[in-house]
Amino acid sequence: MDAFLSYGFLQRALFAGIFVALACAMLGVFLILRRDAMIGHGLAHVAFAGIAIGLLLNILPMTIALVVAVLSALGITALKEKAGLYGDTAIAIFSSVGFAVGVLVVTVSQGFNVDLFSYLFGDILTIDATEVALSICLAVAVVLIVFLNYQKFMYMTFDQESAKVSGVKVRQLDMLLSVLTAVTVVLGMKLVGILLVSALIVIPAAAGLQLASSFKQAIGFSSLISLISVVLGLFISFYLDFPASGSIVIISFFCFCLLFLVKQRR
Amino acid sequence: MNESSPLIEIKNVSFSYGHTKVLNNVTFPINRGDFLSLIGPNGSGKTTLIKIILGLLNPSKGEIKIMGKTVAEFNDWQKLGYVPQKATHIDPFFPVSVREVVKMGLGVQRSLPSFKKRNEAQIIWNALSRVGMENHLNWRIGKLSGGQQQRVFIARAIVNQPCLLFLDEPTTGVDSETQGHFYDMLDTLNKKESITIVLVTHDIGIVNRHVSRVACLNQSLEYHGTHEEFCQSEVFKKMLAEGHHIVSHRH
Numbered sequence: 067m068d069a070f071l072s073y074g075f076l077q078r079a080l081f082a083g084i085f086v087a088l089a090c091a092m093l094g095v096f097l098i099l100r101r102d103a104m105i106g107h108g109l110a111h112v113a114f115a116g117i118a119i120g121l122l123l124n125i126l127p128m129t130i131a132l133v134v135a136v137l138s139a140l141g142i143t144a145l146k147e148k149a150g151l152y153g154d155t156a157i158a159i160f161s162s163v164g165f166a167v168g169v170l171v172v173t174v175s176q177g178f179n180v181d182l183f184s185y186l187f188g189d190i191l192t193i194d195a196t197e198v199a200l201s202i203c204l205a206v207a208v209v210l211i212v213f214l215n216y217q218k219f220m221y222m223t224f225d226q227e228s229a230k231v232s233g234v235k236v237r238q239l240d241m242l243l244s245v246l247t248a249v250t251v252v253l254g255m256k257l258v259g260i261l262l263v264s265a266l267i268v269i270p271a272a273a274g275l276q277l278a279s280s281f282k283q284a285i286g287f288s289s290l291i292s293l294i295s296v297v298l299g300l301f302i303s304f305y306l307d308f309p310a311s312g313s314i315v316i317i318s319f320f321c322f323c324l325l326f327l328v329k330q331r332r
Numbered sequence: 333m334n335e336s337s338p339l340i341e342i343k344n345v346s347f348s349y350g351h352t353k354v355l356n357n358v359t360f361p362i363n364r365g366d367f368l369s370l371i372g373p374n375g376s377g378k379t380t381l382i383k384i385i386l387g388l389l390n391p392s393k394g395e396i397k398i399m400g401k402t403v404a405e406f407n408d409w410q411k412l413g414y415v416p417q418k419a420t421h422i423d424p425f426f427p428v429s430v431r432e433v434v435k436m437g438l439g440v441q442r443s444l445p446s447f448k449k450r451n452e453a454q455i456i457w458n459a460l461s462r463v464g465m466e467n468h469l470n471w472r473i474g475k476l477s478g479g480q481q482q483r484v485f486i487a488r489a490i491v492n493q494p495c496l497l498f499l500d501e502p503t504t505g506v507d508s509e510t511q512g513h514f515y516d517m518l519d520t521l522n523k524k525e526s527i528t529i530v531l532v533t534h535d536i537g538i539v540n541r542h543v544s545r546v547a548c549l550n551q552s553l554e555y556h557g558t559h560e561e562f563c564q565s566e567v568f569k570k571m572l573a574e575g576h577h578i579v580s581h582r583h
Contacts, residue, residue: 099427224433227416228436230387231386231388232439233407233409233439275427279427279470279471279472280427280429280431280432280470282432
């Protein structure tokens with residue numbers, strides 16, 4: 067254990083991972099209950115286009131990915147409202163177009179390189195101090211905004227019509243939630259990669275929902291499971307030389323299975 | 333606004349969904365202390381009218397005033413309580429407790445943890461005890477029966493001590509005995525706590541027991557007046573002849 071915690075790269079990975087895990091878990095509960103669980107997957111594909119563009123132009127890929135993801139999140143919300151599409155349809159449109167643009171850009175740049183690979187599968191163990199600080203700041207911002215708007219988010223998730231009547235600005239909060247999801251997806255990309263970030267948002271939240279009998283419990287359990295997944299996943303990655311992203315997601319899936327079985331036995 | 337002014341003034345309100353006219357030139361007041369039953373067949377515009385009053389829809393013509401102010405000017409929405417149609421058609425696995433549901437009704441300004449937490453808990457308990465659900469604070473809402481859920485939604489609607497309560501077909505899917513208890517509870521809220529109630533219902537049998545006024549809609553306003561006069565009216569006889577649903581209640 068001392069060896070595990072004595073390495074700087076692991077300490078940085080743990081610090082960043084813990085905060086990102088919390089942000090993913092909190093948002094995941096709202097997204098699942100709003101039936102928007104796939105938005106993380108969709109935005110990750112769109113962020114891939116942003117990363118590819120950033121790498122091609124040699125301009126801060128994560129920043130470009132963040133901008134593209136935020137704009138797409140707002141686009142998905144607008145498409146649902148204006149075109150009357152179901153959420154999953156709007157997500158599918160953006161997701162596939164985003165990934166297609168990414169593939170095009172990668173082809174133009176003449177193939178995959180190591181940089182792109184690390185974005186696809188995550189590379190938390192190479193995170194530097196600046197990236198840790200940025201990840202923590204963004205994650206804290208996400209958690210704080212969710213915390214401050216918790217009652218309103220919960221109300222509109224549970225009963226949108228009554229929430230509107232009581233003065234909740236549902237449309238604006240919808241957009242805010244989409245933006246927070248985009249930020250969290252980009253944060254999570256460093257931890258588990260484009261291909262698995264959706265799992266980090268959805269699986270711990272789905273696990274937490276198995277036993278929760280209140281919204282507070284749902285948030286609490288999801289956060290705990292997300293933290294356990296990240297810490298144990300990094301632990302396994304270090305000692306067994308497994309990829310951190312895969313380890314984290316598989317641990318969270320085991321947690322889901324365990325809690326699912328506990329729920330069935332109740 | 334003085335005490336004798338109507339709480340809600342509905343003037344020449346019309347509304348269409350696309351080309352389908354749903355409300356045509358509806359005008360009537362809702363006065364303080366009314367227990368108003370808003371009845372009519374399916375598609376008659378009852379729910380649409382409630383949504384227009386609550387600002388969820390904009391009328392294509394006409395005006396609504398709430399306590400003397402237009403819907404756009406009115407911002408004291410906590411004086412109005414609302415139990416929407418199909419309130420109990422919730423996901424039974426949604427992880428929300430009875431306490432959390434009622435707390436939603438406390439209003440959006442209470443999103444920060446507050447030193448008034450003890451007061452908030454008391455307010456929630458009081459609202460639940462008014463509907464007889466104070467022993468279910470920590471129950472998940474999905475574990476309650478339809479009638480119990482409906483009581484919790486009413487607790488949410490009245491937690492801020494509103495002066496006006498809208499209920500849209502609140503007894504759908506609830507057995508007749510529970511309906512009877514439910515209407516007795518609304519009666520108490522109206523007569524003992526002076527809450528003005530607007531109840532959208534298909535059930536014209538309720539006019540025989542609890543309501544003080546009836547508004548009958550079928551795109552246009554076909555009747556508005558006391559329930560005694562309604563029971564003698566041609567509109568009522570026509571509804572009976574057309575076989576509109578009547579449910580018997582305890583007397």
